[in-house]
Amino acid sequence: MKILGGGSLQLVYALLILVHMQPSIGFNSTIGDDEVRCIESERQALLAFKHGLVDEYGWLSSWDNEEKKKDCCEWEGVRCSNKTGHVTVLNLTNWFAPLRGNFSPSLFELQHLIYLDLNGINFNLSRIPNSIGSLNKIKHLDLSNCNLSGSLPSQLGNLRGLRYLNLGYNQFEGLIPEYIGHMTFLENLELAGDQFEGGIPKSFGNLCNLVSLDLWLNNLDGMLPELIGNLSGCLQLSLEELILDDNKIKGPVSDMIKNFSSLRWLFLSNNQLSGTVSKSIGLLSNLEDIDLSSNSLNGTISESHFSTLSKLRLLVMSSNSLSVNFSNDWIPPFQLHDIELQSCELGPKFPSWLKSQRNFSYLDISGGGISDSIPPWFWNLSPRALHVNLSSNRLYGVLPNLSTTKFADSFGLGIDLSKNKLEGLLPVFPVNVTSINLSENRFFGSISSLCTTTDGKLEFLDVSHNELFGKLPDCMMQWTSLVILNLADNHLFGKIPSSIGSLHRLESLGLQNNNFSGEIPCGDIPLKLCWLTNIMLLDLSNNNLSGNIPWCIQNLTTLAEQGISAHDHDFIESRTGANSGYGGSYADKAFVMWKGMERDYENGNLKTLKIIDLSSNKLTGKIPVQISILLELVELNLSRNQLTGWIPPNIGQMRKLESLDLSWNQLSGQLPWSMSQLYFLGTLNLSYNNFSGRIPSGPQIQTFDASSFVGNPALCGLPLTPTCPEDEKSESKPKNRDMDEFWKSFKPGMELGAAIGFVGVLAVKLDHPWKHLCFLLFNNVRVRFSNLKGCLCLLVAALGLLVREHVSRLGRKLKLFEPSVSS
Numbered sequence: 001m002k003i004l005g006g007g008s009l010q011l012v013y014a015l016l017i018l019v020h021m022q023p024s025i026g027f028n029s030t031i032g033d034d035e036v037r038c039i040e041s042e043r044q045a046l047l048a049f050k051h052g053l054v055d056e057y058g059w060l061s062s063w064d065n066e067e068k069k070k071d072c073c074e075w076e077g078v079r080c081s082n083k084t085g086h087v088t089v090l091n092l093t094n095w096f097a098p099l100r101g102n103f104s105p106s107l108f109e110l111q112h113l114i115y116l117d118l119n120g121i122n123f124n125l126s127r128i129p130n131s132i133g134s135l136n137k138i139k140h141l142d143l144s145n146c147n148l149s150g151s152l153p154s155q156l157g158n159l160r161g162l163r164y165l166n167l168g169y170n171q172f173e174g175l176i177p178e179y180i181g182h183m184t185f186l187e188n189l190e191l192a193g194d195q196f197e198g199g200i201p202k203s204f205g206n207l208c209n210l211v212s213l214d215l216w217l218n219n220l221d222g223m224l225p226e227l228i229g230n231l232s233g234c235l236q237l238s239l240e241e242l243i244l245d246d247n248k249i250k251g252p253v254s255d256m257i258k259n260f261s262s263l264r265w266l267f268l269s270n271n272q273l274s275g276t277v278s279k280s281i282g283l284l285s286n287l288e289d290i291d292l293s294s295n296s297l298n299g300t301i302s303e304s305h306f307s308t309l310s311k312l313r314l315l316v317m318s319s320n321s322l323s324v325n326f327s328n329d330w331i332p333p334f335q336l337h338d339i340e341l342q343s344c345e346l347g348p349k350f351p352s353w354l355k356s357q358r359n360f361s362y363l364d365i366s367g368g369g370i371s372d373s374i375p376p377w378f379w380n381l382s383p384r385a386l387h388v389n390l391s392s393n394r395l396y397g398v399l400p401n402l403s404t405t406k407f408a409d410s411f412g413l414g415i416d417l418s419k420n421k422l423e424g425l426l427p428v429f430p431v432n433v434t435s436i437n438l439s440e441n442r443f444f445g446s447i448s449s450l451c452t453t454t455d456g457k458l459e460f461l462d463v464s465h466n467e468l469f470g471k472l473p474d475c476m477m478q479w480t481s482l483v484i485l486n487l488a489d490n491h492l493f494g495k496i497p498s499s500i501g502s503l504h505r506l507e508s509l510g511l512q513n514n515n516f517s518g519e520i521p522c523g524d525i526p527l528k529l530c531w532l533t534n535i536m537l538l539d540l541s542n543n544n545l546s547g548n549i550p551w552c553i554q555n556l557t558t559l560a561e562q563g564i565s566a567h568d569h570d571f572i573e574s575r576t577g578a579n580s581g582y583g584g585s586y587a588d589k590a591f592v593m594w595k596g597m598e599r600d601y602e603n604g605n606l607k608t609l610k611i612i613d614l615s616s617n618k619l620t621g622k623i624p625v626q627i628s629i630l631l632e633l634v635e636l637n638l639s640r641n642q643l644t645g646w647i648p649p650n651i652g653q654m655r656k657l658e659s660l661d662l663s664w665n666q667l668s669g670q671l672p673w674s675m676s677q678l679y680f681l682g683t684l685n686l687s688y689n690n691f692s693g694r695i696p697s698g699p700q701i702q703t704f705d706a707s708s709f710v711g712n713p714a715l716c717g718l719p720l721t722p723t724c725p726e727d728e729k730s731e732s733k734p735k736n737r738d739m740d741e742f743w744k745s746f747k748p749g750m751e752l753g754a755a756i757g758f759v760g761v762l763a764v765k766l767d768h769p770w771k772h773l774c775f776l777l778f779n780n781v782r783v784r785f786s787n788l789k790g791c792l793c794l795l796v797a798a799l800g801l802l803v804r805e806h807v808s809r810l811g812r813k814l815k816l817f818e819p820s821v822s823s
Helices: 008-021 040-051 105-109 130-134 154-158 178-182 202-206 224-230 255-259 279-283 352-356 376-380 448-452 498-502 525-529 551-555 603-608 625-629 673-677 725-732 737-765 768-784 787-814
Strands: 078-080 087-091 115-117 140-142 164-166 173-175 188-190 195-198 212-214 241-243 250-253 265-267 272-277 289-291 296-301 314-316 321-324 338-340 362-364 387-389 396-398 413-416 421-424 433-437 442-445 460-462 467-471 484-486 491-494 508-510 515-519 537-539 544-547 589-594 597-602 611-613 618-622 635-637 642-645 659-661 666-670 683-685 690-694 714-716
Touching (some): 040 087, 130 154, 202 224
Parallel strands (some): 140 164, 164 188, 272 296, 289 314, 296 321, 314 338, 362 387, 396 421, 413 433, 433 460, 442 467, 460 484, 467 491, 491 515, 508 537, 515 544, 611 635, 635 659, 659 683, 666 690
Antiparallel strands (some): 589 597
């Protein structure tokens, strides 16, 4: 179940677990020192169940036949009744030492089980055994995350006393069984993350005690009004949590929802809902969290939708076509913790109702059509703010000094103001800021104000596509947590400071389209640059950098070693509003130039790319051979420089390369034949160099047209020319020359082979000196003969040796040779 808020039910079950785990509260591992031990048949059933499991961490080491371990009531995860000694609790949930193996039905011989939790055990796509129906006393059953498959057995319907049932996150299929609706004591039902299809059984309306229904991430379809109708009955009065997101449900949010008067959570995101949102949703006075995001809902949301929702804490309606129209003087009855209205129409004025919200931790009103300045009161709202996203609007004006605002009191703040019309100097940010995205605005001046973020928490910094100018300040050593740095498309100049080498966690570096100068390498820059071992995207294109490409580029281990990847940071916004320091919806971007066209990568695509782009500079020297060690590199662009020398001969081992651009340099020599092993290459540009010789052939390299190779006059072969000069010379030679050479070599080869073969026959019976003489003769022949003539002679000699072997065998049979041969 998604933990998106508090709930008394979860607290009750947590306490229940503690009750079963603590012997002093009603359940005891032993009844007395020697009075009652565990039931022998139940001990054997537990051992049989363990026998089918793989316990790599020894978590069940206490489950043993040793004398001191025979009391199964003292085994890990096992608890017994203090009256009968029967096993009543089995809790094998342990995410730190997970188990795997077969689902042995012996477990269901524990007829007195009340509580069974096998969450996280990998049962290798096993089915739930039919004998599960024998656990007629069970009240709590958790088989979630167990890698179970197939359909649910009908015997599961015998467990009529269940209060808690969790079968979530298992490859289960088909329809949700009708019999679940007859488990009338159920309070919590979780079938999330499975593959159930169809709708909700009508019998669910009879679950008068059900508090939480979680069907998230299935394949449920049908119309929402119909599904809600199947829940009609006494369930309407008890249900507090309805979780149906990530399915295929259609239709509008209708008036029928108003009948669920106890509802606290309503999650319908990532479905196919359409139409309007009924105002009757405002009658759900107990509602705390609502998520209708990522649907096709339209229409207007007004204050009447929220008139009685004083308990509302989470409001998520992003990625719809909704218009949020609140009057300027409306004061909401709620204090929201999470406000997600991305792509909802909120403008053109800045939404004044936000002035009353002083406790939010997550705010996203990006793409809201707001054309206004940011009011001063906004920056003094919530000291709990973790993520603030106002991007993709038409906000204008100058930002104030943010270091003294209430936002500075938060644990770690992420700010996204990108894609607006903000201007002026960069503001001073709080020292505890974790993410700053000011890209695609009109900021100008120096970036030195960013040096005030000295708390070491800054992880994302993007001020690209602005009008910033000046030199880079040498203060990067205090940004030790930085993961992404993007200063591209500004007017920055000067040398890249050596402190950039202190950014050991850096995964993406964008400095392209500026006016940086100086060498790579000069001073300690090459060593510093090569210390960025976590780098995944290195973009220094479109500057005035000179010098050689540093040989220590092989130290970029994330690009070099298979199986090593940088942290899988989540660039997608968190549903719960937890920032995790990454600015929520922040997405780094990479613009990679191929054939004069920019390709834009962002979000999940960027996480799979590993790129080096040093194009459009003044780099000289050779391409270091160490670059071919970067086996994980996906795109390499060294075009439009002044590089000389050859392409590294082992470039073919960079088999994950999808794009290679070495055009417009002064490279020479033949193209390495190993290039034919670049099977995933989708873009290749070697044009306008001084390459010579034949273009390598291969299934992938021959799919490119002549534009990939033009501007290399000495290069030949398809697709540039049908043939190469050496092909024409070969065709002009006399056709019988090779045959003449063959016959000239054949006769002496036959004679020599026959002689060696005959001598070889004798060598089988000869004593030591003669035997070695024969072998020396053969070795001498092998060494002295060369080219075609020598090869033919050796071939015939080999045939002679075969003849020798057959003659030897025949000789033994006919006794042609006697052991007494002495000369």
